[in-house]
Amino acid sequence: MAASSGMPRVLVIGYCFPPSASPEAFVTAKLLKNIKDCEVDVVTLADGNVSEILDHEMGRYADGINGKVYRVSVPKYLQRLTRMPRLPLRPDRWSLLNHHVLKTAAGLIEQGNYDCLITRSQYHSAHLVGLKIKAKFSDLPWVACFSDPWSRADHQKNVTFFSAWSDRQEKKVLAAADRLVFPSSGLKNHFINDLPELETKSSVLPHSFDTEIYKLSPETRGGGDETLLARLFGSFYGTRSPDVLFAAIDQMQIPAGRKFRLELYGPWHSAYDDLDERYAADPQKSIIYQGHIPHLEALNKMQQAHLLLLVDAPGKGKSFYLPSKIVDYIGAKRPVLALCREGLIADITRKIGGVVADPADVNDVRRALEMCAAKQCVYSDINMDFVQEFEAGNVAGEFRSLIEELI
Secondary structure (H helix, E strand, O other), X not given: OOOOOOOOEEEEEEOOOOOEOOHHHHHHHHHHHOOOOOEEEEEEEOOOOOOOOEOHHHHHHHOOOOOOEEEEOOOHHHHHHHOOOOOOOOOOHHHHHHHHHHHHHHHHHHHOOOOEEEEEEOOOHHHHHHHHHHHHOOOOOEEEEEOOOOOOOOOOOOOOOHXXXXXXXXXXXXXXXXXXXXXXXXXXXXXXXXXXHHHOOEEEOOOOXXXXXXXXXXXXXXXXXXXXXXXXXXXXXXOOOOHHHHHHHHHOOOOOOOEEEEEEXXXXXXXXXXXXXXXXXXXXXXXXXEEOOOHHHHHHHHHHOOEEEEEOOOOOOOEOOOOHHHHHHHHHOOOEXXXXXXXXXXXXXXXXXXXXXXXXXXXXXXXXXXXXXXXXXOHHHOOHHHHHOOEHHHHHHHHHHHHHHHO
């Protein structure tokens, strides 16, 4: 039933939401803030639980949703427990907090006239809360949204008992949810495994960028300076490393009269230890670690760069991951160099006029850098119709239509 305002009313459960600083938090906020003609309430964890880094500007942005945000506090001993390193729980450590989130969410549903339940991951524990709510309120339509793999994730080790239990819960969630939403067709195929009963209730909606929070006009973006200013945003972990990129910069030839400067934004990595000395004898090259900055400042920095770099993990087969960073880069409208294997990131990069290089091949990366340094990497080749597929208003409009179909 629709709320008293006449608009549908939805309850969203997700463990990543601003001001907690994480890519998933920002992706969720951009989607929910742009859903029109709909009341949107959010149940999330209290600030500081998922991430100790808070982005208050994005917190104010997220507060602009057409609804309320309920932040669930948990006992101190659970906070300390979830911060233990290498906690071997599956699907993730936040399942320890599910009871408290469920209590808040179920109470809201009992009090209010919600038309639809939405759960978002990461983290997948939020879907386990959705599973219990669906069992209790069976008539409430449920949309489960996934950003990353659950079981069979290539970066997650198998843990005796916990992994098998988590795999069973995933199957239950996929069966019980009324609609399943994925950011790419590859991730959808990974989840549904060609099962017709899951295919019929699955949709693909990409991550989005919000034009309203890119502050610079095209006229004020970085121009034809003698220094090629490249910027890279994000973190390195697992098999994703800056080593090949740095080796390629060591070898790259820069045209006379020009310089190359790479700025790194995000968490510290051990490979940054010797950056000050790395090019002490080469005045044409520099790599500078700039630390972690708020998201809106990062978007501003993206617009001012001559070149935006993305480094994905090497691997076998085509990649189906859609990192939100490439979508942020699309919104910044600057040339992109993606170090990635073939797959979704490579396809997107080429469609926006960017350059793709093998993340495991130093020579391939060097050639790509030299091409960009010679100004052969330009944004004018972009397909604007393709770009609009990622604009937050358009993505949220499709999501709003999906809600309408369910209620």
